[in-house]
Every structure is written in structure tokens, then in C-alpha cells.
Amino acid sequence: MAATPSGARSRFVVVGGGIAGVTCAEKLAMEFPSEDIFLMTASPVIKAVTNVRQVSKTLEEFDVEEQPSSLLEKRYPNIKVIQSGVEQLRGDEHKIFTEDGKEYVYEKLCLCAGAKPKLISEGNPYVLGIRDTDSAQAFQKNLAQAERIVVVGNGGIALELVYEIQGCEVIWAIKDKAIGNTFFDAGAAEFLIPKLSAEKQETPIECKRTKYTMEGSEEKERPVAASDKLGSALGPDWHEGLSLKGTKEFSHKVHIEVLCEVKKIHLQQEFLQLQQTSLAFPKEVKNVEPDEVLWPVYVELTNGKIYGCNFIVSATGVVPNVTPFLAGNNFALGEDGGLKVDKHMHTSLPDIYAAGDICTASWEPSPVWHQMRLWTQARQMGWYAAKCMAADTLGESIDLDFSFELFAHVTKFFNYKVVVLGKYNAQGLGLDHELMLRCTKGQEYVKVVMQSGRMVGAVLIGDTDLEETFENLILNQMDLSAYGEDLLNPDVDIEDYFD
Numbered sequence: 001m002a003a004t005p006s007g008a009r010s011r012f013v014v015v016g017g018g019i020a021g022v023t024c025a026e027k028l029a030m031e032f033p034s035e036d037i038f039l040m041t042a043s044p045v046i047k048a049v050t051n052v053r054q055v056s057k058t059l060e061e062f063d064v065e066e067q068p069s070s071l072l073e074k075r076y077p078n079i080k081v082i083q084s085g086v087e088q089l090r091g092d093e094h095k096i097f098t099e100d101g102k103e104y105v106y107e108k109l110c111l112c113a114g115a116k117p118k119l120i121s122e123g124n125p126y127v128l129g130i131r132d133t134d135s136a137q138a139f140q141k142n143l144a145q146a147e148r149i150v151v152v153g154n155g156g157i158a159l160e161l162v163y164e165i166q167g168c169e170v171i172w173a174i175k176d177k178a179i180g181n182t183f184f185d186a187g188a189a190e191f192l193i194p195k196l197s198a199e200k201q202e203t204p205i206e207c208k209r210t211k212y213t214m215e216g217s218e219e220k221e222r223p224v225a226a227s228d229k230l231g232s233a234l235g236p237d238w239h240e241g242l243s244l245k246g247t248k249e250f251s252h253k254v255h256i257e258v259l260c261e262v263k264k265i266h267l268q269q270e271f272l273q274l275q276q277t278s279l280a281f282p283k284e285v286k287n288v289e290p291d292e293v294l295w296p297v298y299v300e301l302t303n304g305k306i307y308g309c310n311f312i313v314s315a316t317g318v319v320p321n322v323t324p325f326l327a328g329n330n331f332a333l334g335e336d337g338g339l340k341v342d343k344h345m346h347t348s349l350p351d352i353y354a355a356g357d358i359c360t361a362s363w364e365p366s367p368v369w370h371q372m373r374l375w376t377q378a379r380q381m382g383w384y385a386a387k388c389m390a391a392d393t394l395g396e397s398i399d400l401d402f403s404f405e406l407f408a409h410v411t412k413f414f415n416y417k418v419v420v421l422g423k424y425n426a427q428g429l430g431l432d433h434e435l436m437l438r439c440t441k442g443q444e445y446v447k448v449v450m451q452s453g454r455m456v457g458a459v460l461i462g463d464t465d466l467e468e469t470f471e472n473l474i475l476n477q478m479d480l481s482a483y484g485e486d487l488l489n490p491d492v493d494i495e496d497y498f499d
């Protein structure tokens with residue numbers, strides 16, 4: 001690294017200490033061992049992927065550790081972690097300004113600044129989002145005092161919360177007809193629902209999937225509100241080190257309100273005043289409890305019901321973290337607000353790449369791949385972005401990485417192993433598809449999505465052991481018409497046909 005009067009200079013700078021940024025920096029450090037790689041991050045800890053296991057061609061398992069940045073520098077002596085938030089990027093000058101008043105000059109930059117929770121009511125102290133260690137601990141602390149909470153949203157976080165929370169009543173308000181719309185259809189939801197009324201198992205099932213560890217998650221005293229410093233996103237098993245328990249003695253108590261959204265949130269004082277004003281609530285709007293029972297906050301749903309609660313969790317997705325530090329640069333943005341990247345992870349601005357939750361994949365995707373803001377994709381994109389930066393620097397050409405051929409995700413919901421492959425919910429297929437199902441109550445749920453006799457997606461819940469075979473069938477697009485229903489016949493050893 002050569003210092004210039006205007007600031008430190010590095011050929012490669014990466015912004016973000018989450019999985020995408022760390023993976024990108026590591027790969028660059030390997031590709032260019034004699035170059036210093038600057039990794040800038042607002043958070044004092046970084047996320048490291050360890051114990052990567054390739055389960056099949058596209059499915060992978062790994063552990064995720066929150067580590068001090070010095071460990072990363074020890075493993076890769078040419079990575080220099082700069083622990084300061086980036087305040088401003090001046091893309092036209094190839095310069096970055098950090099919150100501690102320093103200036104850095106780059107040749108190639110990769111932006112991996114993640115995403116923020118998209119809250120239903122920004123700035124309301126009774127509405128919590130869960131993203132990083134701080135916000136998870138703030139949530140835990142509030143839950144420990146709570147008798148009832150309202151969870152809004154129907155994706156990954158909501159699914160995990162409603163299952164994990166004990167000793168606190170949960171009102172789960174969803175826009176859809178069935179639970180878990182980002183991962184499941186109504187059939188799978190039906191399969192999972194009994195788990196919500198069952199007593200929670202003490203020991204989680206053994207499940208091949210990613211693991212997440214957070215150092216000292218329970219010891220520290222934390223303020224009830226999360227800090228406003230943006231840390232890296234949590235990941236698999238984030239709740240394992242946290243006791244998600246309210247004040248009551250029961251296990252699960254979840255009430256689901258379907259097909260509704262939050263119309264308004266009323267603080268107690270305002271709610272009481274409104275009730276006294278006879279015209280404030282039309283008669284079809286009803287408090288679900290006697291008015292004498294008081295709650296700190298009230299949630300008015302679009303179905304006319306009002307629920308009092310201690311606080312609200314907004315598990316309503318994320319928005320890419322592009323403001324305020326990227327303001328003034330003319331980045332092309334995707335519909336979801338992410339930095340548009342082409343098939344070489346390049347943004348619309350010269351020498352600036354992006355990876356992970358901050359970006360929007362804007363290349364023509366394989367028919368069975370789509371972007372989802374997931375840990376696995378953050379890692380794949382960080383790795384591939386570094387390869388693209390290297391190829392560009394060396395004047396080499398590079399093909400789109402194999403990991404973008406097939407969407408593949410393994411996770412765990414309601415203590416079941418869950419594998420989703422390709423167009424698992426027939427996303428974008430319209431009516432042009434057929435579904436095949438196999439379900440054994442309490443044990444497994446297998447759904448495949450077929451188009452013109454070919455498999456294009458699958459949902460596997462439970463220990464089905466079908467993931468590798470189905471992955472192959474989706475990748476090779478073999479005509480399976482001749483097998484008909486036998487494809488899911490448990491008495492037919494399907495692997496023998498195709499492996």
C-alpha cells in the first residue's frame with residue numbers, strides 16, 4: 001500500500017463485514033497475495049464462514065461465526081480491516097470517505113453493505129425489526145417482559161419466531177391465506193401448522209444445515225432499543241443462543257390472523273382518547289378484549305380487529321442499504337431498490353461491483369434460479385464478485401458461476417429440515433405447470449413442480465433424502481413424462497433410476 005497526500009490507496013477495497021464482504025475480501029486476498037485488500041466495515045466484528053461442506057452440486061452447508069476482525073487479518077495477512085462506517089462514496093473520483101474523517105482511493109471497489117429491515121412503521125419505538133446481534137438482543141430483552149406480541153410478516157423471520165417464542169402469546173398477522181408465503185404453498189403450510197400447537201421439543205433435530213454462533217450472546221447488559229449502528233445480518237440458528245421467552249408459563253400460544261395488514265398502530269394514551277370519542281372507530285372495528293384490559297400499544301388490522309400488545313415485530317422483509325452513503329452517485333437501481341449488477345457483478349458505475357443483500361441481480365437468469373436475500377447467495381455472490389474483479393484486472397474473461405444455475409436453499413422451519421430447489425413455488429410459471437405431492441403427516445412433505453414433463457422446482461420438508469436426485473433432475477431437464485406418478489412413489493427407489 002502506498003500512502004498519498006490525499007489518503008491511503010488500495011487496488012481493491014471492499015465495503016461491508018458481512019458474509020458477502022468478507023468472502024469477497026478473502027477471495028481477493030487469495031488471488032492477489034502481494035496486494036493489500038482493504039475491508040471497511042461499520043461493525044466491530046465480522047462474519048466468517050467456516051466448515052463449508054458441499055452437500056450436492058449446488059446445496060452447501062457451513063457454519064457462520066461472528067469474529068473479531070483481527071482473526072480475519074491473522075488468516076489473511078494482506079487483508080486490512082478498517083473499522084469505520086463509510087460516510088460517502090465519490091465514484092467519479094474513485095474515493096471513499098469514512099466516518100473517522102479518513103479518505104481512501106481505490107482502483108476497484110465492491111459494495112457489500114447489506115440491507116436493513118423494512119419496517120411497517122419507521123421510528124415507532126414499539127415496532128422492532130430483527131437484523132443483527134444488537135437488534136436480536138433488544139428483541140430478547142423486550143420479550144422477557146412481554147405477555148403478548150404481534151408479529152407482522154409471513155417470511156423467514158416470522159416463521160422462525162412464531163415457532164421459537166415461548167411463554168408469550170403471539171398474534172401473527174399475515175397478508176396471505178396461508179403461513180410462510182415466501183417458502184411454502186398452502187399445502188406445505190397445512191403440513192406445518194400442527195407444530196404450532198404442539199409442545200416445543202427440547203432438543204432440536206439433527207439437521208444438516210448452516211450453523212450460526214454469536215460470541216457472548218447472553219452475558220452483556222443491553223439497552224432495550226437496538227443501537228443505530230448497522231451490524232451484519234444474523235443467520236441460521238441465530239436464536240439458539242438466545243432465550244426467546246416471555247413472562248408466561250405456557251409453551252406455544254399462537255393466534256393467526258390471515259388476509260390482513262396493519263392499518264394503524266395506536267399508543268395506549270391515544271387509543272383511550274379515541275375510544276372516548278364516539279365516532280373515532282366505526283362499529284365494525286373491535287377491540288378483541290374488554291376495554292379495561294390495558295396494553296402499551298394497540299394494533300388495528302384491516303380486518304377490523306384491534307389487538308393490544310406489549311410490542312410489535314415487523315418481519316416484513318428488507319431494503320438494500322444504499323442510503324445515505326451512496327447518495328450523489330448515479331447508480332442504476334432495481335425495482336427492490338438494490339444496486340443493479342450485471343452478470344459480472346458490476347454495477348452501473350465504472351470499477352464498482354456489488355454483492356449480497358445490497359444488490360439486485362439484473363442479468364437474464366437461468367430458468368430455475370432467482371435471487372433471494374439469503375446467506376448462501378451472499379457468499380456465492382461475494383466469491384464470484386472477487387473472481388470478476390480479478391478477471392477484469394487481469395484482462396481475462398469469465399463465465400457466470402455455476403452456483404447461479406439452480407436456486408438451492410437448505411434451512412430449518414418448525415424443527416423440520418427444509419430444502420427448496422428451483423421454482424419451488426412455481427414462481428413466474430403462471431398456469432403452465434403441474435404439481436405432484438407426497439405427504440406423510442408429521443413426517444415429510446414432498447412437492448415437485450413440473451413443466452412439460454420436466455422438473456423445474458421442489459419443496460422437501462423432513463428427511464426425504466431426495467435433494468441430490470431432484471437437483472440432478474432439475475439441472476439436466478430430463479423428460480420424466482414416462483415415470484408419471486412413480487416419480488414420488490415411496491415404494492420406487494427413484495435414486496436407482498437416475499443417479
Ligand SMILES: Cc1cc2nc3c(=O)[nH]c(=O)nc-3n(C[C@H](O)[C@H](O)[C@H](O)COP(=O)(O)OP(=O)(O)OC[C@H]3O[C@@H](n4cnc5c(N)ncnc54)[C@H](O)[C@@H]3O)c2cc1C
Pocket residue numbers: 015016017018019020021040041042043084085086087112113114115130131132156157230231232233234235236237238321325355356357358373374375376377378411
Ligand atoms: C434474523 C435473520 C435470520 C436469517 N436467517 C437466514 C437463514 O437461516 N438462512 C439464510 O440463508 N439467510 C438468512 N438470513 C439472511 C442472511 O443473514 C443475509 O441474506 C446475509 O447475511 C446478507 O449478507 P450481506 O453480507 O450481504 O449483508 P450483511 O450481513 O447485512 O452485512 C453488511 C455489512 O455492511 C456493513 N455496513 C453497512 N453500512 C456500512 C457503511 N456505510 N460503511 C461500512 N460498512 C457498512 C455492516 O456493518 C455489515 O458488516 C437471515 C437474516 C436475518 C436478519
Ligand SMILES: NC(=O)C1=CN([C@@H]2O[C@H](COP(=O)(O)OP(=O)(O)OC[C@H]3O[C@@H](n4cnc5c(N)ncnc54)[C@H](O)[C@@H]3O)[C@@H](O)[C@H]2O)C=CC1
Pocket residue numbers: 120152153154155156157158160174175181182261262314315316317318372373374411412
Ligand atoms: N431460514 C431462512 O432461510 C431465513 C431467511 N431469512 C432471510 O432474512 C431476510 C429478512 O427476513 P423477513 O423479514 O422474514 O423477510 P422475507 O422477505 O422472508 O418476508 C417478508 C414477509 O413480509 C410480508 N410483508 C411485506 N410487507 C408487508 C406489510 N407491509 N404488511 C404485512 N406483511 C408484509 C411479505 O409478504 C413476506 O411474507 C429475508 O431475506 C429472508 O429470506 C430470514 C429468516 C430465516
